[in-house]
Amino acid sequence: MSASFDQSYVAPRRPRRIFTAFASRPGVVLSSLFLLFVATATFWPQLVTTDNPLLADPIKSQLPPSPDHWFGTDHLGRDVFSRVVYGARYSVLIGVSAIAIAALVGSFLGLVAGLARGIIDEFISRFLDVVSSFPDLLLALVLISFTGPGTVNLILALGVASVPRFARVVRAQTFVIAKSGYVEQAKTFGLARHTLIIRHILPHAIAQVPILATIGLGSTIIQAAGLSFLGMGPQPPIPEWGAMLAEARNYLRVAWWIGVWPGVAITLTVIAISILGKRWQLAFEGRRQA
């Protein structure tokens, strides 16, 4: 009963040197550095490479990796390194936008369902059941086949497929928070319903959304690449990683580097995001227990 009163003392965090941080959590440090690089490639690809990713040069086609072309060149003689760097913009932004849409729509639906309860909750929950009864990728594929391929449609389709994950968590949290002692107490202060929701329910209900989003981002990037590979996403000559894989598959026997580098980029990005997401989740759960 009185257990909740005993809060152990938490020492203020001492500034640690990067070296000791690296020694204790090499995965987190390496992931952070890699994602920093990916972020740079996304927003300022010019900083990383001076080559034009779209410039074809038939004379230089299918050159293996060399000091001039680090990742080699593809069948049209385009520099693979600069294509991978510029591709980050598409692959990462598609994933981030899709997750952002899913988080916004999902949180809203979850909050409404959790607060309204009754028939509205029933309606929203069954709708979410229907959406989540299809595999994410299949649902996105069906949606794109209605709307047609393209970057925006890909983002929307992937976003819709991820909505239930967010909505369910937010709905469950809203239930719990709405019954909590401090919401009841705030009610006795005579606060209006919307004040109560914005001030005391919403911030707690969506507390886990950023973590869910980070963890979901990795799989969304893979799905985006997968759909692009099938020709559902950005169209050539846009250097999206999945689309690059699709183009490279015909040359895999003669020029492995065309397909391997975009694949490595996808893999490393997803692993790095997952490591950070899991780490964040652990920190959050630790804080909840304290």
Added chain:
Amino acid sequence: MTALIEVRNLKIGFPRGAAENTVVHGIDLTIHRGETVAIVGESGSGKSVTARSMIGLCGNTASVCADTFEVAGKDVRAYRETDWRRLRGQEIGFVLQDALVSLDPLRRVAQQLSDAAGRRKLFARTQPDFDSHGLLQSVGIPDPERRLRQYPHQLSGGLRQRALIATAIARNPSLLIADEPTTALDATVQKQILDLLAERRKAGHTLLLISHDLAVVSRLADRVLVMNGGQIVEEGKTADLLRNPRHPYTRQLLDAVPSAGSKGFRLSASAASPGYDQAVPVPASAARLPLPAKTVHSGNHVLSVRNLVKYYGGSDTPVVNDVSFDLSAGEALGIVGESGSGKTTVAKIVLGLVEPEEGAVFIDGQLWSNVSDDVRRPRRSIMQLIAQDAFSSFDPRYTVEKIVGESLEITGLYGAERRERVLEVLEAVRLGGDFLQRYPRELSGGQRQRVAIARAFAPRPRLLVADEPVSALDVSVQAQVLDLLAELQAASGTSLLFISHDLGVVHHLTDRVVVMKDGRVVESGDVAQVFSAPRHGYTRTLLEAIPSLA
């Protein structure tokens, strides 16, 4: 008498960063066979960790050292985990505070008992030659056949605590340690458990009781050790210690117990009190300070409750059944009853959080129940709530300043004015400006309840609803909180609706009392009258269950 436990110069510490935080500072302790010893002190005094050290359960990080540490004649200082395991259950049984969390929710009572009796085979469900029947009967559980098949959640709080005690004595240990065995229980159930322990004591068993409440242990214990800050400040025969407390801290603990005799006086020690700081024997009552007098405007009803009826979730039996009472301006009314008697539901109806099915609530003569939120909201600042668990009534993201300030929102107090009022009430509960930027998790239990009281008084309410505001607190902290409530209530002339299962507290604090059982009011009237001449049998049972000093 031979010594069962012999401890000399026991020190227990826990690592804090690089340094060590010592919580027990060299105490001596002897428990003889057949003796009942009690360790009394507030939370953080080191009493629980001392008890745990006797069965090697202080945790991996603890450092325990002693000059002598003997259990049943054996030196246990070099014991490893396997040695301790032989000792636990066999020599020493341990009963924890909360039976609901101490029993495995997925195992039937019979399985838990045979677990405790020591299973021989890993996959054997029960042990054939083990008399679980007799064991349950010995702890006074009626109908053992049925209870053995049940799960912990199917038992009432009292039965659950008995079942837990049964697991602890399954192997007939030489010593039974009970760590706050009744703190989570209602008064009547508490009495049953104390009676059970008293029977064991009569049968010649050895018992070590840990409690924060001197009144609870005084009837049982032969000897009492008073612990404070990791040291034993006083030790003696129970009767001597109660009659003649030598250490000021013991006197403080004795004074903290609310009772009929303490009515109108402060429970917590005050620096101004003569003779308090010196170690001179002064009878506890002589050092008491009076509380400020209240003015009650009887007949001027702030709150009127008429024939309330409330059902929950399609059930046929009402949780509240025909409840009526009035509360005058400046008066303190107590609602007393066990858990499940419907008293908290009454509080929620009064607060306008739950609507009654029948009956009505009037505030200042105007209808308050079953009105729309728009009508009710502007009038809400008239009444304030003090909840049982202050911590969960605070938004964890809010600082103390925002927590207290929020109750002022509806009164239209903003900016510097609001800050000023927040400071004023924080000072009234003796917290002051240092606390403005603190978060709830940085406060102790007593401080949290004081913040809750400050918040409740901030908008100058005419009615205060306090739902078990002190039942989660230690006796000594409870004393401070009750004094504060009484002082502020007298100073502001606020009416108080005080809900509690503790009759001692209600007697101490309130003017009139309503006794509830199974949703009905069984008795009501002036506190002194109801408590000295109870008319209803249930009130008498409740009164008999109050633990009193000696």
